[in-house]
Amino acid sequence: MSTSGKKVLHEERVLSDEEIKAGAREVLYKNMISGRRNDFNYHYTKPSPGTYPFQYFWDTCFHIFTLTALGEVDMAKKHMHSLFEMQRPDGFVGHMNYWKRLWPARITDLLQLRPHDVLRLYRPHMSALLQPPIAAQAALRIYQHSQDLSFVKQLLPKLKKYYGWLARNRDFEGEGLLSIITPFESGMDWKASYDPLLKYDRGKAGPLLFWKVLQVDAHNFLKGYDLPAIYKSNRFIVKDAAFNTIYVQNLQAMAALCNVAGEEDGLHFLEQARQTEKSIVRYMYDEEDAAFYDLHGHQFEKLRVRTGTIFFPVVLKSVPDEVCRRVLGRHLLHQDGFHVPFPVPSLAVDEPAFNPDGSLYIWRGPTWVVFNWFMQGYLLEKGYRQQAEELLLSVKRLITKSGFREYYNPFTGEGHGARDFTWSGLVVDMINRLQEGTQRM
Template identity: 30%
Template sequence: MNSLEGLLDRPVPAAPVDLTLRRGAARVLMDNWTGASTVPSPALYPHQWSWDSAFIAIGQRHLSARRAQRELESLLAAQWSDGRIPHIVFNPAVAADAYFPSPDFWQSSTAGRAAGAPPAPETSGIVQPPVHALAAWLVHVADPAESRRRGFLARVQPRLAAWHEYLLTRRDLGGRGLAALVHPWEPGMDNSPCWDRALARVEPATAGTFRRADLVHGHPADRPTDLDYGRYVRLAADYREAGYDDRGARHGFAVEDPSFNALLITSELALAAMSHELGMPGERYTERAGRLTRTLVERLWDAEAGLFRVRDLHDDTLVGEDSVSGLIPLLVPHLPEDVVRRLRATLLGPRFHAPATELVPSYDLTGHAFDSHRYWRGPAWFNTAWLIHRGLRAHGLRQDAERIRSGFLEQATRSDFAEYIDPATGEGRGARRFSWTAALALDMLCADHEEFRP
């Protein structure tokens, strides 16, 4: 489909304001489409990002189920043979200096060869949250006939199963069953205060040995500090020098994150649904999701704080920072009732109920490290709001979910699909016409959220 009208050939909402939003979101996705996948933002993020593509496919399915399938298929084509889905797939047509760390830094096809990196395309060596199986299932149910005609689930299910196997074996660094993260970029919440304690142990890369391309397009006040960025570079370089070997590397940073593992649980249930659709047994995924849920509560739930917390595997203790990551486990369908009740109270309380937005701040509004502008240290993001909205609905908290949905759609429109929102003023921040904001606005507008009941 090459026209906006073609992408709008599915039934549209009747209200004029909804049609305006739908057309605006569709235009963003068209403009950011490269022919095989969708960039998050052409200037700031000019390649394919892993969890971005999953969120983009979730929204794109309301315009074109086939294009949504292609979004996920193009990402999975770069999967490593050990099962990992890399967090960036580099477009060789983009100038090498357009983004850092570049393909020359990651050296996936050479440094990652022993770990299973493909010879092409070049990718990063780290991962991002496992939203992909949930996305694939939602894309399937948007147009089951088209999915079956193309054999979509039959092709992606084995790859997604291998991805989960990688996370649950090679990344079980704590030995208790949860997936661990080895870089602050992996949970997608790059410079959250949750990582500060672990990062403080990392010697940063020497100043002047790398160039921050992100500051060409983003204001320094919004972005990670040079000190933190130097630590990110050091961790990535050390992982590369270890051949991206999860068990052989000496990880200077290793944590268990509640959001990442909650998404893994939800995607395990999606794998079970896919397996049943394909006439295969799916009980192993359902049972594994149950075990993961129990371990998530045992390892990461902080009853006193009323939310889940990150566990630092360096000393096997919980990190005393309150972040949106600790609320996203609302997605998990079989949480204990008292945990759901406490999470809701935390969500509606002074730490996360922002004065200027119904989206959820990325960090405790009353916390010592809160910064309303700086990336993941306070701003409210559309993708985390979508996840929490879905979790609220899963637990029957429809009034709370509708409040988030209404605020989401209003601010997506008003901010021109901004990357994130200042929770103190309601101002859009970061990039505009951001792909996952547009895609998830489409989903909020169009989706029947009963379509996936784990």
């Protein structure tokens, strides 16, 4: 992590843990909404007022991590139940649940519906897309904070159907790696590693990139989100490093939930996790660059762009320690391309597409709290306590300076994007992790 700002750290006031927790609680409750419509009960938190008005899949899971860290376990349960309220019989759950506000906010949202759902916008419905499948970890976190076995037994059948749908429908090649079919499914819209596949070679994002991504969604829409047809066309078939890392973690969480419930399926999920881990190392890892790259196409071609997810797979236990040390040492600790006052940038600073400022085209340079949250747990587990502390302190400084924003300039700490943005509340979980680590020492 960067130490270039250490002198500044001793001179500036940083919000206390209690002040940050109070702020995160206020943001969550300000954005919370509940009700009943067409026999569905919903209870969720908007990621931000106005900008993101729907219930989003991985956003809801992030809210659960923050809520449980704040001691709001019952509220976290309501969020999880709402997320699976409209689950299809085959197990699918979309990346957006449209509850109170039914009409999509953007044209991209409209194209992310199945064609027949466009004609039924008057009632609650889901999008046709996915987001990173972090629901099992969120459910396990609720259990860890509540020891509520009845909650696990009620939710587990739905989770089994959901992860079963993923394995049947998105592991096209049987290698354990899930594919996304549009940039929006990664949760990291406009991620620069997708530019080569989109045939966008202008570096900094502009209107042409918007239309190229829109064409991908239009292509999927016109095919009626027929997955075999979409795969055959090979227009946008990407195995994202972060998406698949999260998939492994959640297969392992599924095994833990099965064990808690006294069910025998746990071994099945562990076997799936092992297969995916092996494929991540085999296909995504690039020894020369010491990086895990996203893959595209039927031939698993590497997308050689250094986004902030090139080191995500180091958190997986089966990744050799030597590989983990090389990746972390080169990119996160020595910061080859990631040397900034406020880590972790979403794109290496020397990549042509890097833009640290506010933009429609996000995830192309600014710092998001979720990257720091994701890596901090691993760093603590592996004994990198100083680096874990620095990641947390960086987030505290960002929130002190700019509030709970969607993302931040990695050089100045200036906040950009949505205001009162709930993801930044993950700092509460980071605070608790560090305190728990101290208590165990």
